[in-house]
Every structure is written in structure tokens, then in C-alpha cells.
Amino acid sequence: xxxxxxxxFVGVLVGxxxxxxxSFMVLRRMSLVGDAxxxxxxxxxxxxxxIGVNPFIGGFFALTLAVIGIWGLERKTTLPPETLVGILxxxxxAIGLLITPEPELLEALFGDITKIGVFDAILTLILxxxxxxxxxxxxxxxxLGVISPDLAHSARFKLKNINLxxxxxxxxxxxxxxxxxxxxxxxxxxxxxxxxxxNISRDLTSYxxxxxxxxxxxxxxxxxxxxxxxxVPGPIVVLAGGLMxxxxxxxxNDF
Amino acid sequence: MEALLTVxxxxxxxxxxxxxxxxxxxxxxxxxxxxxxxxxxxxxLIRALLGLVxxxxxxxxxxxxxxxxxxxxxxxxxxxxxxVREFFAxxxxxxxxxxxxxxxxxxxxxxxxxxxxxxxxxGQLQRAMIGWSLIDHPxxxxxxxxxxxxxxxxxxxxxLLLKRLQDERRLSVIVVSHDLNMVYRYATKxxxxxxxxxxxxxxxxxxxxxxxxxxxxxxxxxxxxxxxSHTHIKN
Numbered sequence: 001x002x003x004x005x006x007x008x009f010v011g012v013l014v015g016x017x018x019x020x021x022x023s024f025m026v027l028r029r030m031s032l033v034g035d036a037x038x039x040x041x042x043x044x045x046x047x048x049x050x051i052g053v054n055p056f057i058g059g060f061f062a063l064t065l066a067v068i069g070i071w072g073l074e075r076k077t078t079l080p081p082e083t084l085v086g087i088l089x090x091x092x093x094a095i096g097l098l099i100t101p102e103p104e105l106l107e108a109l110f111g112d113i114t115k116i117g118v119f120d121a122i123l124t125l126i127l128x129x130x131x132x133x134x135x136x137x138x139x140x141x142x143x144l145g146v147i148s149p150d151l152a153h154s155a156r157f158k159l160k161n162i163n164l165x166x167x168x169x170x171x172x173x174x175x176x177x178x179x180x181x182x183x184x185x186x187x188x189x190x191x192x193x194x195x196x197x198x199n200i201s202r203d204l205t206s207y208x209x210x211x212x213x214x215x216x217x218x219x220x221x222x223x224x225x226x227x228x229x230x231x232v233p234g235p236i237v238v239l240a241g242g243l244m245x246x247x248x249x250x251x252x253n254d255f
Numbered sequence: 256m257e258a259l260l261t262v263x264x265x266x267x268x269x270x271x272x273x274x275x276x277x278x279x280x281x282x283x284x285x286x287x288x289x290x291x292x293x294x295x296x297x298x299x300l301i302r303a304l305l306g307l308v309x310x311x312x313x314x315x316x317x318x319x320x321x322x323x324x325x326x327x328x329x330x331x332x333x334x335x336x337x338x339v340r341e342f343f344a345x346x347x348x349x350x351x352x353x354x355x356x357x358x359x360x361x362x363x364x365x366x367x368x369x370x371x372x373x374x375x376x377x378g379q380l381q382r383a384m385i386g387w388s389l390i391d392h393p394x395x396x397x398x399x400x401x402x403x404x405x406x407x408x409x410x411x412x413x414x415l416l417l418k419r420l421q422d423e424r425r426l427s428v429i430v431v432s433h434d435l436n437m438v439y440r441y442a443t444k445x446x447x448x449x450x451x452x453x454x455x456x457x458x459x460x461x462x463x464x465x466x467x468x469x470x471x472x473x474x475x476x477x478x479x480x481x482x483x484s485h486t487h488i489k490n
Binding site: 027139140143144146147148150151153154155198201202203204205206207 | 302305306307322323324326329331334335336337338340341345346369371372384388391397
């Protein structure tokens with residue numbers, strides 16, 4: 001398969017997954033969690049590189065541990081989770097920076113989809129499909145949890161389980177996004193399409209679909225533009241997202 | 256008749272006791288008002304009944320009792336992209352059922368259904384929440400009355416709605432109320448709490464000046480019910 005088409009395929013899939021899940025992360029006021037979480041992936045990626053495993057596996061493993069940690073913290077209200085999360089994540093980043101082999105550091109920080117292989121493409125397809133299949137099943141509980149946890153509990157939604165499933169999907173999306181945007185820019189893949197979609201949608205269906213669509217468009221155009229100008233795609237994808245946001249802000253009606 | 260709900264010696268403790276020795280019961284078709292001053296533990300009691308806070312003592316619901324809950328003052332972000340229609344679709348119910356409850360609470364209107372939930376007025380939001388709780392045919396409705404966001408007329412309309420639902424559906428209602436006038440007019444029973452149990456029984460019998468001064472302080476005796484005065488305890 002043509003390597004550029006493979007990149008485009010993977011990039012668009014990642015954009016869809018990140019845009020779609022990001023729309024819920026923004027509603028849950030978790031948009032910066034995606035950003036902070038992505039830092040945790042770095043030591044995982046580094047260890048994977050050091051022992052010769054696919055870096056995605058290492059990053060995903062570290063992220064899964066981190067989300068289970070957050071899930072545990074969320075339930076202990078006596079601790080201020082924000083502070084702890086902030087500390088743990090920056091420490092992870094520091095450790096990651098120290099142990100990531102020099103040649104791979106830039107790629108780990110900013111992502112480089114030009115190095116994508118067929119295995120990554122298949123994995124991305126499977127995992128994005130999983131997110132698109134699972135998330136719609138937990139939408140009611142997720143949104144009710146935002147409106148009022150008491151209301152959700154009284155209607156017998158199991159918020160504890162729903163939160164864990166949601167966080168695991170965040171781990172998947174962030175791990176996938178690392179290929180495209182890297183540790184430092186990953187957060188933008190989940191925030192920007194959702195923020196743009198929120199500007200111009202009235203209901204949840206159009207909002208979440210539009211966010212997935214914007215994710216696909218920004219990833220696609222970013223990768224095409226980066227290829228044309230011969231630069232790394234990650235930053236261009238983020239800039240394309242920024243442009244998209246400005247356009248929606250301009251056409252925004254007050255709903 | 257078997258009680259729908261029996262509450263026996265219930266207490267809730269956070270850093271200190273917020274509720275002690277509360278006992279009452281509820282039968283089918285009754286409207287039970289929960290009254291007390293601010294911070295008396297009224298909402299905590301409701302949350303204990305729902306099993307949302309740990310408590311001591313016993314709360315026993317009749318087997319398979321369906322409980323609907325309308326929480327106090329939900330602030331829905333106006334920018335939340337969720338239409339009223341989608342909010343109702345969160346409950347797995349047939350179109351017919353949903354349309355029926357929307358009619359019951361007077362919100363079956365295309366324009367309202369397409370609106371964002373957060374842009375409803377205070378009264379509309381309360382009615383939406385009541386309608387939402389009715390979808391799965393509850394036996395009991397727990398209604399934690401909002402103190403803000405609804406004007407006196409809107410409040411009256413909600414009480415009339417609850418009264419009608421109670422008549423039509425043989426629904427039991429537990430309502431936290433701040434308005435003694437409403438309690439006299441609509442409640443069949445009242446439980447008064449002020450950190451602990453103060454009284455329980457029929458409003459006309461138990462809401463005497465002694466109970467009221469226990470609840471709201473000595474001047475509150477003035478608020479004892481006279482048939483044509485509007486009695487409203489401001490918190």
C-alpha cells in the first residue's frame with residue numbers, strides 16, 4: 001500500500017476517534033486530562049523502545065495504568081485529585097524525557113505518522129471501531145453524570161462502571177493520537193474538534209457527529225498539507241484544527 | 256395496608272450528626288411533606304432514602320417499589336448541546352410513553368423539545384425533571400423543591416401538577432417544601448425535622464405553634480396556619 005495513503009487512512013481514523021470521544025471529554029470538563037494523560041505515555045513509549053516492543057503497546061500500557069489510577073482517585077473525594085494528577089503526570093514526563101533514546105525523542109514528543117506501518121493501521125482500525133461501538137452505549141449515563149450524578153444514580157445508571165469504561169476509551173484514543181500528534185500536541189486532537197462542533201450544534205447527535213467529522217477533516221487536511229510542504233504532520237494537524245475552530249466561531253449563531 | 260416506605264430511627268453523620276432519630280412511614284397515594292429550616296437535613300434525608308448517602312437505622316421500601324427522583328436545583332449549563340428530546344430519550348421507553356409524560360407535564364411542544372435542556376426556564380426545567388422521573392412509572396416521587404429559579408405562580412402550578420399526578424396515577428409523593436401554605440393545602444402528612452425529628456403526622460394536627468417554634472425559632476409561632484393567609488417561611 002502507498003505509504004502516504006496509509007498515513008492518511010490512519011490519520012483520519014485517529015481524527016474520528018479523538019473527535020468523537022473528545023466531544024464527551026469536553027462536556028465532562030476533561031479536555032485537559034487528555035493533554036496531561038498523554039504525558040504519562042512517554043515513559044511507556046521509552047521502555048517499549050528500550051526493550052524493542054512496538055511503542056504503541058508501551059504507551060497504551062502506561063495510559064491504562066494511569067486511567068485506573070485516576071479512577072481510583074476520583075472515588076476518594078478527600079484528596080484533591082487535580083494536584084496529585086498534575087504531580088504524577090509531570091514526573092512521568094520527566095522520567096520519560098530522561099529514558100527515551102535520543103533519536104526517538106522528537107518523534108515521541110511531536111508524533112510522526114510518516115513512520116506508520118500496516119500493523120499500526122490494523123490496530124488503529126480495530127481500536128477506533130471499538131470506541132465508536134462502545135461509546136454510544138454509555139452516552140446516557142455519561143451525560144447524566146454531567147448534569148447530576150444523583151439523578152443518574154436514582155435512575156440506576158452505574159456511574160462507577162461507566163466512568164471506568166469511559167476512561168479506558170480515553171486511554172485508547174490518547175494512545176492512538178500519539179502517533180499523529182505526539183505527547184505534547186495530543187490534547188489538541190480531542191479538544192479542538194469538540195470545541196468547534198460545540199459552537200454550532202444544538203443537540204447531542206449533531207454535536208458528537210460533527211466533532212468526529214471535524215477530527216477527520218483536520219487530521220486529513222493536516223496530513224495532506226504536511227506532505228505537500230515536506231514538514232512533520234502533527235503541528236499542521238493542530239493548526240488545521242485551530243483554523244476550523246475560528247471558522248465555526250465566526251459562523252456561530254446563538255442557539 | 257402495607258406501608259410503601261418505613262423509616263425507622265434513621266441518622267446521617269458526616270463530620271457531625273446532620274440527622275438523628277428520624278422515623279415515619281408512607282402509604283400509597285399519600286403526599287408527605289418534609290419541612291424544616293435551612294440546613295435541617297431535608298435534602299440529606301431524601302438522599303438517604305435514595306441510598307445516595309450512608310445512614311444508620313433502617314429505611315425499608317416495599318419490594319419492587321419504583322422511585323422517581325426530582326433533585327433540587329439542577330444547574331444545566333446553557334451551552335450543553337443536549338436537546339430536551341434527547342434528554343427524554345435517555346430512558347429506554349416507547350415513543351408513546353414519552354409523549355404521554357410530556358403531555359402530563361405540559362411540555363409536548365416541538366419547539367420546546369428541540370430546545371437545549373439548559374435553556375428551559377426554571378419552571379419548565381422542574382416540569383421536565385418531573386416528567387422524566389415519571390417515565391418508568393414510579394410508585395413514589397421524591398421531589399426536592401427548588402428554593403430559587405421559580406416564581407410563586409410557577410410553584411403553585413407545580414403543586415397542582417403533582418396533585419393531579421397523584422390523583423391520576425395513585426402516585427405517592429415525598430416533597431421537601433419551604434412553603435407551609437402548600438403543605439397545608441396539598442400534603443396529607445408532614446414530617447418536620449431540624450437535625451432531629453420534631454413532628455410527624457397530619458399537618459393540621461401536628462403543625463402547632465410549639466412544633467413550629469421548635470423548627471424555626473420562637474417568632475415562627477406567628478406563622479401558624481390561618482385559613483386565608485399566605486404562609487411562607489423564607490429561608
